[in-house]
Amino acid sequence: MSELILHHYPTSPFAEKARLLLGFKGLSWRSVKISPVMPKPDLTALTGGYRKTPVLQVGADIYCDTALIARRLEQEKALPAFFPEGQEMITASFATWADSVVFQHAVSLVFQPESVAVRFGNLPPEAIKAFLADRAGLFSGGSATKLSIEQAKHQWPTLMSRLELQLQREQGDFLFGEPSIADFALAHSLWFLKATPVTAPLVDAYPAVSAWHARVLGFGHGASSEMSSEEALEVARSSTPAALPNEDFVDPNGFTAGQQVLVAATDYGVDPVTGELLFAGREELIVRREDERGGVVHVHFPRFGFRIEAC
Numbered sequence: 001m002s003e004l005i006l007h008h009y010p011t012s013p014f015a016e017k018a019r020l021l022l023g024f025k026g027l028s029w030r031s032v033k034i035s036p037v038m039p040k041p042d043l044t045a046l047t048g049g050y051r052k053t054p055v056l057q058v059g060a061d062i063y064c065d066t067a068l069i070a071r072r073l074e075q076e077k078a079l080p081a082f083f084p085e086g087q088e089m090i091t092a093s094f095a096t097w098a099d100s101v102v103f104q105h106a107v108s109l110v111f112q113p114e115s116v117a118v119r120f121g122n123l124p125p126e127a128i129k130a131f132l133a134d135r136a137g138l139f140s141g142g143s144a145t146k147l148s149i150e151q152a153k154h155q156w157p158t159l160m161s162r163l164e165l166q167l168q169r170e171q172g173d174f175l176f177g178e179p180s181i182a183d184f185a186l187a188h189s190l191w192f193l194k195a196t197p198v199t200a201p202l203v204d205a206y207p208a209v210s211a212w213h214a215r216v217l218g219f220g221h222g223a224s225s226e227m228s229s230e231e232a233l234e235v236a237r238s239s240t241p242a243a244l245p246n247e248d249f250v251d252p253n254g255f256t257a258g259q260q261v262l263v264a265a266t267d268y269g270v271d272p273v274t275g276e277l278l279f280a281g282r283e284e285l286i287v288r289r290e291d292e293r294g295g296v297v298h299v300h301f302p303r304f305g306f307r308i309e310a311c
């Protein structure tokens with residue numbers, strides 16, 4: 001069986017989400033450290049252009065976006081489940097909301113000047129400038145809009161007070177009783193805020209939230225060992241992609257296997273990936289591409305939040 005390889009960097013909130021997903025399932029994985037800014041030649045050799053963090057590799061199969069990574073890990077090990085039976089819609093929808101709305105608030109709050117000064121305090125000004133320029137590029141061409149710092153500050157107490165109240169009254173220890181994808185999708189943005197003393201009080205002021213957050217982080221990261229990006233490319237090159245899923249589903253826009261397509265995120269980090277469409281299912285799109293260094297790879301995307309275009 002192929003190893004689970006996570007391409008990530010330590011300070012990325014979505015990478016922390018993925019690490020916690022691996023920890024919750026008690027999985028062992030290989031850790032490939034990537035750059036937080038472009039270019040990322042070894043990563044994009046595998047993805048075909050997708051640049052966001054994290055990416056999961058299993059042999060010659062490359063999984064983009066934590067929403068799909070969670071589903072892939074659920075295949076790897078069904079229990080404990082991210083999508084508990086009977087809670088499939090509520091947990092996935094809450095996760096989509098938290099990954100966009102709560103994350104958007106966290107980004108604005110973390111990138112307020114007082115917090116930037118602490119977070120990047122030991123970096124040379126040129127490095128900070130380069131990072132901020134990279135992030136401006138990341139957000140160009142997508143549907144995501146920037147939330148002003150004032151609006152993020154203005155709305156944050158509403159989000160947190162609702163959460164505090166629910167967690168105080170809740171029977172179970174997690175958002176929807178038992179743990180689910182919802183907990184992980186919310187926890188990583190709060191983890192991001194807790195990383196500096198300027199923004200940590202935005203979480204610490206809420207005792208039930210803090211106790212819940214500690215429980216989620218308590219799942220840990222599973223067992224990992226380092227791997228180089230060259231080694232990961234070699235794994236892809238020497239592996240055969242997994243068999244395609246078998247699903248009785250007709251794409252509503254008529255996309256069929258065998259077509260040349262372009263797939264891209266719609267919100268931000270909209271760098272397109274082109275190749276042959278192999279599969280278009282209810283949750284997942286799979287594109288075959290051939291790379292000089294990575295060989296034949298199957299790149300997997302979630303349907304939700306990604307678009308397909310014939311090319």
Ligand SMILES: N[C@@H](CCC(=O)N[C@@H](CS)C(=O)NCC(=O)O)C(=O)O
Nearest residue numbers: 012013014036051052053065066067
């Ligand atoms: N919807 C994506 C969002 C991932 C995301 O926004 N990741 C951030 C880091 S936390 C990112 O890609 N930043 C730019 C980069 O790492 O190049 C997911 O769930 O994986």
